[in-house]
Amino acid sequence: MTTAPSIAAQRVLVLDFGAQYAQLISRRVRENHVYCEIVRHDITPEQIRRHAPRGLILSGGPSSVYEGGAPMCDPAIFKLGIPVLGICYGMHLACETLGGKVENAPAREFGRARCQVTSGGDLLAGVPESFDVWMSHGDQVARVSDDFVSLAKTKTCPIAAVKHKSLPVFGVQFHPEVTHTPLGSHILHNFLTTVCGCTGTWKLGDFAKQTIDQMRGRIGNDRVICGLSGGVDSAVTAALLYQAIGPQLSCILVDNGLLRKDEQAAVIAEFTRHFKTDLHVVAGEARFLATLKGITEPQEKRRRIGHAFIECFKEESKQIQDVKFLAQGTLYPDVIESGAAADGPAATIKLHHNVGGLPAELGFELVEPLRDLFKDEVRRLGLELGLPEDLVWRHPFPGPGLAVRCLGEVTKPRLDVLREADAIMIEEIKAAGLYRQTSQAFAVLLPVQSVGVMGDARTYENAVALRCVNTDDFMTADWTHLPYDVLARISTRIINEVKGVNRVCYDISSKPPATIEWE
């Protein structure tokens, strides 16, 4: 029997010179149906050969190539015969390594710029003579050696794209990975197809089939438990495993009393009706509220919730016989950020607030079927597997739930106020057709009372803050410019309909310096 070639066989590696750029590039590559992994910038040529990539992309980054301590790559990688595309800092590195000169630009470029093609073809095939690009640089390539051809320029950047004459090495000063470069994905597509020869084998439907087969092979006749949180990652993990092993899957949903309105009911309905899994709902609300009683310090809330969650999960898992595996919805960004990927970038970014993570002492083997996927891929996979749109497109929700949005003490009556206000906000954002265009929207109950007047009576009641952000990666975020009429409807409805609230504010802080959550 012959096995089908892996859909990840045609892969491209992104060498990471500044993490936030690398992830975005990697996602764009995958949107072109080419499997992509992020690796350390100092990966050796030998390690690269082992990955057998079709192409390499050197990411942008915050450093200057001429500064001591700037991240470098092994110069030998340009001689491997594997196509290379350097983006911004990556282009500087390629040009400098191959005989050019990078200098601080006379005029820095941040934002939109008009680019003129000086020599079209391969990388810029199909790009008009003049096109918009997004620039973000203080340095630029001042000179290239005779081995290079300049492909494009802007008013202040004479070498905005280059190609080596004899090596398959390209560079662009602008950022093709951001949506502000409208032809960016076209240019990346040219690199991946024309230059690297990738044919687009990375398809989520095929990923699902291959992963289901792999899971079946690995799990055999054993039992797997999977925690359901109400979020998309755990739901997709469970749906995938259900297709692989059906009745051998047991799901545990810990009702911590900290979920959004109707969320738990929706998950239970889906996983009992549609997927018919063996679902164990642990009634933990009283236990969580008891452990949170009198606690106002955010980290202490997190610690206690994490602890209670593990206890609940452990107790319930003991009720399930012969469990060998524990399934977790770990995603690719978690793998990269924890530095756990082979050749992956070091743990430069915070380890994600891992409430809901379960300790190894549970003694199960881990299965993590989503560990190669980005969030948007997980969502599309969820739809392929038959999960409802509502669940798949749900905004991310923190493990400690509403506890970190209920500032001050967490009590049932305060949670109920918050749940109602939050539900109204989400309902109005959905009604305005804005839910999918925003990354996260929620209400926060403040530990503040203020004076108001309702009817003829003076009130002294709670204030609610509305938070709505747009972000690509949740590491940085802009507050969403929600239309005033939508804000007005949310505010009026909350004050009229939610007993105990007489004031609504809109949070207009970006991250950084604020975080998305208030605690």
Ligand code: XMP
């Ligand atoms: P911040 O507040 O750090 O949040 O800007 C970034 C993203 O992470 C989520 N978040 C959490 N998720 N446990 C989680 O599982 C947590 O303790 C936690 N704190 C924040 C937050 O909702 C946002 O999506």
